[in-house]
Amino acid sequence: MTETNSTAIDVRRNVRRVLQVNGEALDVLFAPYKTLLEVLREDLALTGTKHGCELGECGACAILLDGKPVLSCLVLAVECEGRAIETIEGLGRGAELHPLQAAFADLGGAQCGYCTPGILMTAKALLDGEADPGRERIKEAIAGSLCRCTGYQQIFESIEEAGRRMRCGTAHPAPAAPATVAEP
Numbered sequence: 067m068t069e070t071n072s073t074a075i076d077v078r079r080n081v082r083r084v085l086q087v088n089g090e091a092l093d094v095l096f097a098p099y100k101t102l103l104e105v106l107r108e109d110l111a112l113t114g115t116k117h118g119c120e121l122g123e124c125g126a127c128a129i130l131l132d133g134k135p136v137l138s139c140l141v142l143a144v145e146c147e148g149r150a151i152e153t154i155e156g157l158g159r160g161a162e163l164h165p166l167q168a169a170f171a172d173l174g175g176a177q178c179g180y181c182t183p184g185i186l187m188t189a190k191a192l193l194d195g196e197a198d199p200g201r202e203r204i205k206e207a208i209a210g211s212l213c214r215c216t217g218y219q220q221i222f223e224s225i226e227e228a229g230r231r232m233r234c235g236t237a238h239p240a241p242a243a244p245a246t247v248a249e250p
């Protein structure tokens with residue numbers, strides 16, 4: 067059973083909405099009481115966004131809605147039609163990593179990785195708005211994301227390094243120049 071009228075929602079009937087996810091319009095049928103987190107994971111099989119506390123306390127479910135970080139466990143999916151939804155699946159371009167992903171991999175910013183998608187999306191919004199935010203702004207931006215593994219130091223350093231690489235227009239640092247060997 068479905069309904070398409072947004073003015074009267076019967077919670078016993080599925081709703082159909084077109085959701086803009088990572089630049090793609092997706093026609094989705096789902097139960098109207100589902101959160102955006104549940105629709106992403108269960109109806110769209112986008113399981114990169116992690117399911118943590120479901121209470122707005124851990125940050126694991128953070129995604130971008132119209133370019134701003136939100137906790138997808140606190141947003142009803144029916145309210146997201148026509149809004150730009152960005153998830154971790156859309157962060158890289160095909161096989162090309164986003165500078166944040168590359169820096170986290172290079173500097174050990176991710177260990178078990180459960181907190182990582184939420185932190186990466188939150189950091190993306192920060193770096194999209196501020197080219198060089200500095201350590202205090204980075205701490206403030208990801209304060210709502212809990213990490214049980216890293217102690218945060220590598221996370222801060224990874225975001226700083228990603229910012230540097232983005233300012234240089236590269237995902238990876240330039241390879242070191244080969245040492246010149248003196249002729250005998």
Ligand code: FES
Binds near residue numbers: 139
């Ligand atoms: S699952 Fe959303 S904040 Fe924890």
Ligand code: FES
Binds near residue numbers: 175178213214215
């Ligand atoms: S890397 Fe394990 S929770 Fe953050």
